[in-house]
Amino acid sequence: MKEAARALVMGGGVSGLKAAMDLARAGCSVFLAEKQAVPAGLLLGLDRQFPSNHCGLCRVLPPDPSGRTWQACMRRGFGHPGIEFFPGFEVQDIQGSPGNMSATLIRQTLMVDSDKCNACMQCVEVCPVHMPDLFSTGQIPVKAISRAAPHRPPHHLAISLEACTLCGRCRDACREGAIDLDAAREEKVLDNLDFAVLASGVEYCLPEVYNLYQSAAHADVITTLDFEALLSSAGTDIMRPSDGRPVRRAAWVQCAGSRSLKLEADHCSGICCMISLKQASLAREKDIQCSIFYMDMRTSGRDWQKYLDRAREKGVELIRCRPHSIEQVPEEQILRIPHAPSPGNQQDRDFDLVVLSVGRDPAWKPPEYAGREGVFTSPGSRRVLDIARSIIAASATAATALGEDRQESLPDQEAKDQDQVHSRVLVVGAGPAGLSAALTLAAGNIPVVLVEQKDHLGGHGLSNISPEQRKEVQDLAARAMEHKLVQVYPSAAVISCTGPAGGFKSRIRDSSGDEKEILHGAAVLATGGRAAPVARQEDRTADIFEYSRRIFAAGNSGEAPESVIFILCHNTRQEPANYCSRVCCSLALKSCLQTLSLRPEAEVTVFYRDIMVQGDDEELYTRARSEGVRFIPYSPDAPPSLEAKDGKIRVKGSDPYLSEESEYEAEQLVLAPGVVPAAGSEMARIFNVHSSAEGFLCEADAKYRPVESGRAGIFICGLARNPVPFKEAVLEGRAAAMSALGLLKQGLDSRLQTFVRVKPALCSLCGLCLEACPFKARYAHEETGAMAVDPLACRGCGACVAVCPNKASAWSEQLEENVHELN
Amino acid sequence: MNSTEVLSHTDLSGPGGGGNPAQICLGCGTCASACPMTGIEGFDPRRIVRLGQLGRFEELGESSLAWLCTMCGRCQEGCPMDVRITDMIREARDLGGEKTVPQAIGKGIEMFMETGNNLGLPDEDFGFIVEDVAEELTEEPGFEDFVLPVDKEDARLLFTLHNKLVNTQNEDLKHWWKILHAAGESWTLPGSRWEGVNWGFFSGQDQVLKAGVDTIVGNMERLRSRGLMYPE
């Protein structure tokens, strides 16, 4: 492995931070450029996130027993031993080729010298440039020179150079000489970079620019970003911007700036539905009447549909209608939304506040250098992603960058078994996620044991409808078979896993019943998923996977039925399988289009609840409609009814637009029952990790540690964890590998440092600490039965110290002092 | 309004390309929120669009849906998919056939095709009405020397009229006459075929629309006017 690759990370939001920390843990020297004065990007304004409805930004930090970054609030600042942070700088250009790139950084934010500043605010007073107020609530004017961030102390001021005219008034007003405007032209050049990771995210849509709902004319029409600010500064009430009166009735309007051909925004921003649901849920706690105007509620994540149900239970009202305009009732200071909640029915609703749910700016494009060789762009810098997916994408991008960087320099050495036992990783499952994980680890010089139940590698990836993606999986499988660091066990299964992180012992059993013990430091669970079973009356019924495979099988020379009816969300997205499977909608849309391209006169009808496509996949939906697919919404309490008669399928359903109950006949019925985790809760039991009611493996922290299970050293990814499309499964596999890699590398360095210890003389072996530990860091030693602490899992929370009745569980000597100080 | 634009009204190609442009409808409800008629007798622009999607134009034209629409275009202004709802209405009204055209409009059109105005008013009577109003005007201070320029050749502007001014609201003829007089404009009022309202636009019937346009063009040629003033 090449020593200390030099990596540049662009963007200090949660993605950039994650990528930077992963690269640093993998041994790179990292340079991190962020145009704001402080890290955390958009999250600075979002201080409560779903599903937990609070902040957890700090949890993205790796556990670092040295205490240097441990549990620091990132809203206040950021420091990491392996990362050189350039706050206030943006990358203007990147030149050169991988291994020898140079980047020019220019100042975007100028920091006032906080050692000199005494927070007199004279500078803010005299600054003539007013700015849009992103974080505060309108009480304090925001100028080109302002507080660096709301959570920063008042003497941390910063100047936004995008707005600043360099007039010099602030400098002249400052009696402490804390402002150095000459530094505004400061440039930095970073040379000899091996690669760069772009993780600066996307720009959000400003409704004024597109004149959405005439928001500029109404002070009380704000965006979801503004609402976050209102929420975080709110006490018992949320005050509205125009007159400071408490908000009693609030509306959210979805898809502001998204899903419109008129705005050239044929995309879904993907996260706004969940943001609005969260905001409305929180607002309900303040006894505000909340209504969300939507078209499709895109709850496309494992737990999101349940989150929506909870929001509904809390009293959030969902109205399926996109409003045309928001009217101001003069004098009464009321915002009125005429809307038509069901066909042929119009109502007016009055609100005190209307929140536009904004997403990606339709005109936004990634910077020009995004496509250059050696610049790795995180998918989160192409489209809007939620926090967990941003983190996964960032980690995976870091992994890809590292992997490619090492390609030539990878030493072809055999895995040294015995003495490297702790650095070996067990990967369970060889589908797209598992293969990606295995190869990422191998590229990081970590030996891998890859266990697959089937006799071949590739899993569902092999039956993917896209030839490119099939090829990708075949390549991955071939590379895994050949790689010297990857030891493949086909037709085998893991039956047990014991021990702590860094020293796991697992047994695998092959098809002939032979068992083998494997020692490994970490494990990646990627056991995949399968289609949920459907009850089929006869052979004219297929599930969406079968149908899509069939119709895509013969390329453009295949045959298509003359009429086909799709029923989406068939027995899913309701109890007991209350989640969106995320793959069916786009697969159905692709199949509709393929059907029509094989047979243009075919009649294609789709019964759906919400069409769940995200990002640019929205275009599929638009195309399917414009090519004549008929979409009929249904509600889960009145699903279309099925009947097979004379070799035809009959579906009875009602078209709400026509208010007519009709019978539709088709040659083919396609049902989308969703996916279920292939191994179910079995995996969870063997590896002693949590799983959901449906058998999906659960992470420790759904937002900030999405690929880590609750048990240290066990990582989860792909369909085993949650329903994901192919590309995301690959990203999750890489991200899980990256986390495993980081843990092992860092863990090996710091094995001897622990937060807590066990004093055996005092221990009564009562086992209370085993249950008390939220990180599963406590275990009973296999042979002696003595209580032990897994240093890689322990976070030093002290729960075991508190619970122990015998004072046998104690802080480590180094920490004892500090703890007493705190007491 | 430019006649060629009007006549090509059945160009229904929407941004989605392909067959029927109504198909691209998202069912979002923007149009239904926008339209003041939504809600009465089940009226909803989404219904109109759905019928259009299914090619059921005739049924649409025969239903009250097509005739309750005021073609105000508010729905279309908001539609994120740029579905041309009012174009669809005109198409449907035409396909619905003559029997569905409301009586008053049908009658007016019949009259227009026969006599050149929607009222079926003989030119003689028309002349009498307008001259009468003109005379009244000369009694107002400042307009004593007003002369109504009927069929004046080579005038800069040809003025057509809305039939209601001739029919019941004669007083309202005076406002423009006053302004034109005060401005010293060179203008003329055709003594026949003065109708400026084209109901073919409402009924969706192209041949009526065209006849209306021809009338005006004919007048302009006959009187060699350079410009046209149109009530609508």
Added chain:
Amino acid sequence: MFDLLVEYISTQRIRLDRDRIKKKAVYHDPCNYGRKSEALFGHGYFHEPRWILNQCLEHWTDMQPNRARQYCCGGGGGLMLTPYEEQRKYYSRRKIEQIKNSRAELVVVPCHSCHGHIRAMLDAQGPASIEVKYLWEVVAEALVMD
């Protein structure tokens, strides 16, 4: 039509007295000159009539919403000529609300259909005391003749 009036006023071919009409007026954008003209020809007559009004009277205001998002009077598309009277009233409730909300005593419109329909609807359901005038009627009333 708007262009002609603007031409007359701006080149001073006619002169106007802004003090004659004392009533508070409100302007209605007809669909055809505004929204539809904008969609069809790329230019909606939104600015011109407002400019003309400014020359004719002191107190006038806009309806909410206005311009491209304005509500139709309810008589467009030939509907005025149909027997659907109840439906027209239902439709026009929006317009009447807008007029009432504006607190104006005079509605100015530059369209024959709108004029007729708003008048009829005010008589049928709104305050009948509110006057309806053509834009050119307002101009004619403000004309200074010497």
